[in-house]
Amino acid sequence: MYKHAFAAAFITSILFALGFFVPYVGEALVLVGFAPLLIYLSKEQWSYKKSFFFFFFSGVLFFGITLIWMFSLLPLEWAGVESASIAYALFVSAWLLVVCSFALWWGVFGAGVAYLSIWMGSHSWNLKILYALSIAGLWVLCEYARSFVIGFWGFASGSSSFFSEWTLGSLVYGMTDGWVVLLASVGGIYLVNLVIIISNVLVFLWWSTASTKKKRVFGGAVILAGVMGVASLGGVFFVKWHERANRSARSYEVVAMRTDIPRAFVYAQSDRAASLRASIGHVVALPQAIDILVAPEDGDMLSFDALNGMRLIDRMKKNNTLLVDHVYTRQANGVESRTLYWRPDGGIVGFQGKHILMPIGEYVPLFVGSILSLLGYQHAVGTYEDARALAVAEKGPPVTDVRGTYASIVCSEASNPNMVRSLGKNGADVIFLQASDTLFRGNYLYARYMISMARVRAIESGRFVVRASNAGPTAIIDSVGHVRALRAGGSEGVAGQVPFLHIVTPYARWGAWPVPLAGVLLALGLLYRRYPQ
Known part of the structure; x- marks a missing residue:
């Protein structure tokens, strides 16, 4: 019998994982995966x-598959670990810790499902609806708790917070080609998660009560089609709303650069000079007027161009182009990662800082540093901190200029929905996402994952998201999550008209309201479970 249990867990994990990496199938698979x-x-x-273990096991498989792109970080010579065997041992241990910590919450969910399921067998469909809602509430709470796992393991005083929300691994990112994901504009990823589990439980309930296999398959298909159909009808109205907003908004020509930097972690100017010159050459050669030019993380285009012929600056003077650059500045608390807004006729327009740093990528977490020190690698920690460690910067409000109000997020901040939500709520007309993807250069799975996250952030905020990368996908994504332009290779960026929108989505206005709703739904299920009379 155990082989059947492992097979069921394997099928569940594969159904969910396929949605992340195979276009257009994710929505249907995620809605029935459990x-x-x-x-x-x-x-x-x-x-x-058994419920705890097999949900946990399924989670290990799912997160292991969907986070396999992290192995692109190997070898770890960039982090000061020169021994290949030690690098693999350290990395695999850290990777398994993340995967198992994520999967732990799937196990908790499985145990909770078992507790709630004991009483549902012979009850009416009215109570089974309550059962489905309470299980959906449990799932949302587990997903919300799981979003703090990276903040927990990545904690370091002065560099991060226990309460940093990282939504890496959410099932929602596997269904960005469908209609259900548009619910994120109403209640963020947690409302979408609520619908995901309701659909899964309804399919399960029908399968458990139907008398024949034919009825089971037909009924399950009807439930799936019903959920997707209702979502598509709502999605049509949602898209029409945004289309009207787009027509009434002022649009500007925006260019997102792709600098095609070779794989490296710390650069000398000479290492990236040829790539930057090629990227600048593509921008200079564009025939259209450019209103806004977005550089990737670690771009520092202004300083580079000033020392290399000023071709870009001269091109920007023609249209008084706003440059959204990225720089590292030394402040009292250390080196900060910051977005710099600059215009030829007025100089610096404003700054925004990177508030959520990437563990290991931009600082050494307390846990990792302690392990390395115990293994005798204190020198590696010191070398890394001297070369790369950053200080947390204040994000700051959106920056207002003659064309509109702008906001930026930098790389890892894209996994935090609340940050993007607050920027849109506080007046940003467009979101610029500056990314550094050099260590994952050429990894298809990583690129698709990052674009999926950016698409969901666009839907939640009701804003266009312009993603500029130095080695990964560069894209323009509209306010309903459609990719308007995409380039995954070369030093040529993407260009397009970007409307500056002023609509406020329900999610931007009210935040993650499905989380407290989930608590209420779970409480109702627990009350009935405890006091069925």
């Missing part, structure tokens, strides 16, 4: 241990 595991565990009389 059904095989639920069906099997119901036959096992909802054993707590």
Whole structure:
């Protein structure tokens, strides 16, 4: 019997994982992915241990598959670890820690499902609807708790917070080609998660009660089609709303650069000079007027161009182009990562800082530093901190200029929905996403993952997201999550008309309201479970 349980867990993980890496299939697969595991565990009389273990096991497989792109970080010579064997041992240990910590919350969810499921067998469909809602509430709370895992393991005093929200691994990122994801504009990824589990549980309930296999398959297909159909009808109205807003908004020609930097972690100017010159050459050769030019993280285009012929600056003077540059500045608390807004006729327009740093990528977490020190690698920690460690900067409000109000997020900040939400709520007309992807250069899985996150952030905020990268995908994404322009290779960027929108989505206005709603739904299920009379 255990082989059937492992098979069910494997099928669940594969269904979810396919949505991340195969276009257009994710929505349907995510909406039914848990059904095989639920069906099997119901036959096992909802054993707590089995439910916890097989949900945990399925989570390990799912996160292991969807986060496999992290192995692009190897080898770790960039972090001061020269021994290949030690580098692999350290990395695999850290990777497994993240994967298992994520999967732990799937296990907690599985145990909770078993607890709630014991009483549902012979009850009416009205109570089964309550059962589905309470399980969906449990899932949302587990996903919300899981979003703080990276903040927990990545904590370092002065560099991060225990309460940094990282939504890496959310099932929502596997369904960005569908309609259901548009619900993120109403309640963020947690509302979408609520719908995901309701759909899964309804399919499971129908499968468990239908008398024949034919009825099971037909009923499951009807439920799936119903969820997707209702979502598509709502999505049509949502898209029409945004189309009207786009027509009434002022649009500007925006160019996002792709500098095609070779794989490296710390650069000398000479290492990137040829790539930057080629990228600048493409911008200079564009025939259209450029209103805004967005450089990637670690761009420092202004300083480079000033020392290399000023071709870009001269081109910007023609249209008084706003440059959205990225620089590192030394402040009292250390070196900060900052977005610099600059215009030829007025100089510096404003700054915004990077407030959420990437663990290991931009600072050494307390846990990792302690392990390295115990292993005798104090010198590696010191070398890394001298060469790369950054200080947390204040994000600051959106920056207002003659053309509109702008906001930037830098690389890892894209995984934090609340940050992007607050920028849109505080008046930003457009979101610029500056990314450094050199260590993941050429990794298709990573590129698709990053674009999926950017698409969801665009939907949540109701704003165009312009992503500029030095080695990964450069794109213009509209306010309903459609990719208007994309370039994944070469030193040529993307260009397009970007409307500056002023609409406020329900999510931007009210935030993650599905999380407290999930608490209420779970409480109702627990109350009935405890006091069925």
